[in-house]
Amino acid sequence: MVKPMDYRLVMFVLTGLVISGAHTRDYHFVSIPLNWTEAQIFCRDIYTDLVTIENTEEITAVLDTTSDYTGQAWIGLSDDLENGWRWSLSNSIFYSQDERQFKNWDYGYPLGGPNRCVELFGDVIAQGKWGDAGCDSKRPFVCYSDLNDTSFVKIEQPLNWTDAQKYCRKNYVDLASVRSNAENAIIANLTSGDSVWIGLFWDKVWSDGSTSLFRHWAEGESNSSVEECVTTAFSDVGLWSGENCSLSFPFVCYTADLPNAENFMLTQKNTTSITLQWDRVSSADAFVLQYDDMEINITASYGEGPMTYTVSFLTAGTDYEFTLFSEFQGYRSSGVNINAATDKIPVHVVRLNMMVTSLVQLSQTDLDHHLEKLVGLHGLSPKVLSIKVKSDSP
Ligand SMILES: *[C@@H]1O[C@H](CO)[C@@H](O)[C@H](O)[C@H]1NC(C)=O
Ligand SMILES: *[C@@H]1O[C@H](CO)[C@@H](O)[C@H](O)[C@H]1NC(C)=O
Ligand SMILES: *[C@@H]1O[C@H](CO)[C@@H](O)[C@H](O)[C@H]1NC(C)=O
Ligand SMILES: *[C@@H]1O[C@H](CO)[C@@H](O)[C@H](O)[C@H]1NC(C)=O
Ligand SMILES: *[C@@H]1O[C@H](CO)[C@@H](O)[C@H](O)[C@H]1NC(C)=O
Ligand SMILES: *[C@@H]1O[C@H](CO)[C@@H](O)[C@H](O)[C@H]1NC(C)=O
Ligand SMILES: *[C@@H]1O[C@H](CO)[C@@H](O)[C@H](O)[C@H]1NC(C)=O
Ligand SMILES: *[C@@H]1O[C@H](CO)[C@@H](O)[C@H](O)[C@H]1NC(C)=O
Numbered sequence: 001m002v003k004p005m006d007y008r009l010v011m012f013v014l015t016g017l018v019i020s021g022a023h024t025r026d027y028h029f030v031s032i033p034l035n036w037t038e039a040q041i042f043c044r045d046i047y048t049d050l051v052t053i054e055n056t057e058e059i060t061a062v063l064d065t066t067s068d069y070t071g072q073a074w075i076g077l078s079d080d081l082e083n084g085w086r087w088s089l090s091n092s093i094f095y096s097q098d099e100r101q102f103k104n105w106d107y108g109y110p111l112g113g114p115n116r117c118v119e120l121f122g123d124v125i126a127q128g129k130w131g132d133a134g135c136d137s138k139r140p141f142v143c144y145s146d147l148n149d150t151s152f153v154k155i156e157q158p159l160n161w162t163d164a165q166k167y168c169r170k171n172y173v174d175l176a177s178v179r180s181n182a183e184n185a186i187i188a189n190l191t192s193g194d195s196v197w198i199g200l201f202w203d204k205v206w207s208d209g210s211t212s213l214f215r216h217w218a219e220g221e222s223n224s225s226v227e228e229c230v231t232t233a234f235s236d237v238g239l240w241s242g243e244n245c246s247l248s249f250p251f252v253c254y255t256a257d258l259p260n261a262e263n264f265m266l267t268q269k270n271t272t273s274i275t276l277q278w279d280r281v282s283s284a285d286a287f288v289l290q291y292d293d294m295e296i297n298i299t300a301s302y303g304e305g306p307m308t309y310t311v312s313f314l315t316a317g318t319d320y321e322f323t324l325f326s327e328f329q330g331y332r333s334s335g336v337n338i339n340a341a342t343d344k345i346p347v348h349v350v351r352l353n354m355m356v357t358s359l360v361q362l363s364q365t366d367l368d369h370h371l372e373k374l375v376g377l378h379g380l381s382p383k384v385l386s387i388k389v390k391s392d393s394p
Contacts, residue, residue: 025058026255026331027051029065029073033248036229039074040207043253049208050076051252059216059238062252072231072243074251076207079228085110085118088165088199089144089174090211099179104130110202117161118200120178122191128184131195132202135161141197142176142187143168151183152176154190164197175199204230216240258283258326258333266340267308271316274340276324277308284326284333291322317344 028047030039043050053059053075062075087100106121106129117135120142121127133139138158145153153172155164168175176198178184187198206212216232218239228242231249243249261278268275276289280300287298289309298309314320319341326333 027065028253031250036074036245039251047253048256051254052076052206052208052210054212054214063238070235074249075232077204077230080205084202087177089177106131116202119195120198122194128188139197140194143172144176145172161197260333260336264324264336271343273312275310277306281326286327288325291320314342
């Protein structure tokens with residue numbers, strides 16, 4: 001007769017999750033001279049777009065794309081006749097689509113060229129109509145204020161457009177945006193005969209829609225007076241200059257960061273296999289899973305729910321680092337990592353006291369038989385156990 005008095009199961013499970021990521025953008029120098037529009041088409045075809053440069057690190061990265069060219073190359077900045085006019089207050093939730101497009105040009109305006117800032121006329125004949133003028137001219141101006149009930153505030157002191165913008169941003173919200181005839185009438189009513197700056201200005205736009213205001217102009221280039229496209233020099237610290245868009249230059253394209261898969265995690269594991277799961281990435285056509293110097297290509301499947309993949313033939317009780325990359329046409333995302341360990345082969349420590357009712361010597365077979373029954377009672381399979389019995393005293 002066997003009576004379990006005490007038993008203990010000990011299991012070791014190790015799981016560690018570490019997620020990290022970094023951003024990289026790939027730049028590609030294309031040495032074929034094309035006009036700006038052709039270059040844009042080429043970049044959008046083969047890569048993501050003509051390059052957008054938003055800081056000095058990116059200038060360096062662009063210059064590093066080639067070492068054997070010292071001329072000019074197109075970048076993604078150009079005058080865009082459709083979208084060149086922009087509001088100083090760029091917050092997109094402030095406008096509906098129609099409101100952003102609202103214009104009230106006077107006859108014969110906009111003049112274009114170097115006239116890149118917009119005034120609202122205050123004289124009787126053209127009152128409330130708009131015209132474009134040089135940004136360096138000084139005018140009274142109208143700020144937008146969301147304080148109190150007053151939406152618009154006229155500032156009498158004439159400033160150039162950039163100083164007026166600074167003043168409004170410091171003391172109110174921004175230079176006035178005009179979204180409708182109603183708002184235009186309110187501002188027209190404030191002018192008292194003066195022409196005033198409002199928040200509309202012309203600026204070159206980035207091919208990929210970036211609203212970055214970072215500029216790296218060569219001296220005398222910033223207020224060029226014709227519709228132009230922009231080149232970077234591959235000498236001279238990469239300074240920018242405007243050129244006629246129909247000229248042919250080499251150019252620089254970029255490939256956007258491919259997003260990493262989100263929610264990369266372990267969902268199941270045992271002693272020999274680990275099942276991983278991650279969210280689909282709409283712009284990826286494949287995933288690459290790296291571990292232990294191995295690479296597995298996983299084709300992106302379509303449909304609902306997360307992607308899963310089971311890695312088999314692993315070693316029990318071992319910690320693995322998995323890195324998952326999204327891929328699109330051979331370009332990889334920066335990758336996300338997790339660490340996950342296979343289960344250890346479980347260790348069960350069973351201690352029992354047995355009371356022997358008669359002085360019959362138990363054989364090893366009897367002992368094994370009783371022990372197997374015992375572990376069976378606790379839901380374990382005796383077949384996989386190696387049972388070792390050590391008696392303390394007779
Ligand atoms: C406006 O005036 C400031 C000096 O007050 C000057 O630094 C700035 O360049 C001017 N802006 C324009 C567009 O002329
Ligand atoms: C808003 O109202 C407060 C007090 O009522 C006043 O001091 C302040 O100048 C007003 N601000 C504007 C922008 O009109
Ligand atoms: C214009 O100003 C006058 C007097 O200040 C006011 O009565 C009128 O309602 C204003 N009109 C608009 C459109 O704000
Ligand atoms: C624009 O360029 C012209 C000549 O190139 C120069 O005289 C003028 O001062 C410039 N204006 C600004 C605002 O830089
Ligand atoms: C650009 O060059 C073309 C061809 O030489 C010419 O027809 C066009 O007027 C130029 N455009 C500008 C804005 O100078
Ligand atoms: C660029 O070249 C294409 C084809 O050669 C032409 O159709 C297009 O008008 C050119 N663009 C400019 C801005 O010159
Ligand atoms: C581990 O799990 C995998 C898949 O979930 C399964 O195919 C395999 O038989 C399991 N191995 C063991 C030892 O339980
Ligand atoms: C994964 O795919 C890439 C390109 O499709 C190929 O070069 C590479 O050999 C593949 N790797 C594996 C492990 O199949």
